[in-house]
Amino acid sequence: DTGVSQNPRHKITKRGQNVTFRCDPISEHNRLYWYRQTLGQGPEFLTYFQNEAQLEKSRLLSDRFSAERPKGSFSTLEIQRTEQGDSAMYLCASSLVQGWAFFGQGTRLTVV
Amino acid sequence: AQRVTQPEKLLSVFKGAPVELKCNYSYSGSPELFWYVQYSRQRLQLLLRHISRESIKGFTADLNKGETSFHLKKPFAQEEDSAMYYCALRQGGSEKLVFGKGTKLTVNP
Numbered sequence: 001d002t003g004v005s006q007n008p009r010h011k012i013t014k015r016g017q018n019v020t021f022r023c024d025p026i027s028e029h030n031r032l033y034w035y036r037q038t039l040g041q042g043p044e045f046l047t048y049f050q051n052e053a054q055l056e057k058s059r060l061l062s063d064r065f066s067a068e069r070p071k072g073s074f075s076t077l078e079i080q081r082t083e084q085g086d087s088a089m090y091l092c093a094s095s096l097v098q099g100w101a102f103f104g105q106g107t108r109l110t111v112v
Numbered sequence: 113a114q115r116v117t118q119p120e121k122l123l124s125v126f127k128g129a130p131v132e133l134k135c136n137y138s139y140s141g142s143p144e145l146f147w148y149v150q151y152s153r154q155r156l157q158l159l160l161r162h163i164s165r166e167s168i169k170g171f172t173a174d175l176n177k178g179e180t181s182f183h184l185k186k187p188f189a190q191e192e193d194s195a196m197y198y199c200a201l202r203q204g205g206s207e208k209l210v211f212g213k214g215t216k217l218t219v220n221p
Contacts, residue, residue, distance in 0.1 A: 003155070031207065042116075042198050042211030043156070056207055091156070099144055099202045099209060103156040 002026065004104035006092050012110045013082055020078045021107045025094030032075050033101060034067055035091040036060065043091055049075060082111045114139040116201050118212035125189050126220050133184040133215045135173075135199030144202040145175055145182040146209070151195045159184075159197070169193070189219045 035043035093101035
């Protein structure tokens, strides 16, 4: 599968623990995005990277959230001190063209 | 702030019937509008963009700036069109896509 790859696919964690998700974009794509989706809602934008530079961040991205894309290839999203409200599907997407995003299958986070 | 509204959470039609999924947006500038689709157990994927003015899988969508709408239409629905459809908006100068809550389309045989 040459599409966007996300790992793990599912994560169950206890409240207060830290979690990290990984996204491997399509190799030639310089744009990378993180979105969050909760039940009954559309995806909500979290952050955007162009190569290794983080150029946009949503106000949804509280100080407990941090994202990196160290060499302009894969990206990680870390959530510190998880809360039950963080339970959601975390989607990564990459693109070459603005708006034409290729999405991964997501990481489903459950905080218990 | 920009907003995308999809008024129908669920839409059910019979095979061969016309289908229209509604999308309204609020944005003061010139937006770029998209339709994304998610088939069962598959990832979210782009269906079409308004700037392309193309027809994909028989679907078309016209941007109506007067009515601030970008409704998705298909004259003859097929069972394989059953999926979750999301309308999305991108404002100039931003990479962010703002999505609606989605409409679940079911095409009955």
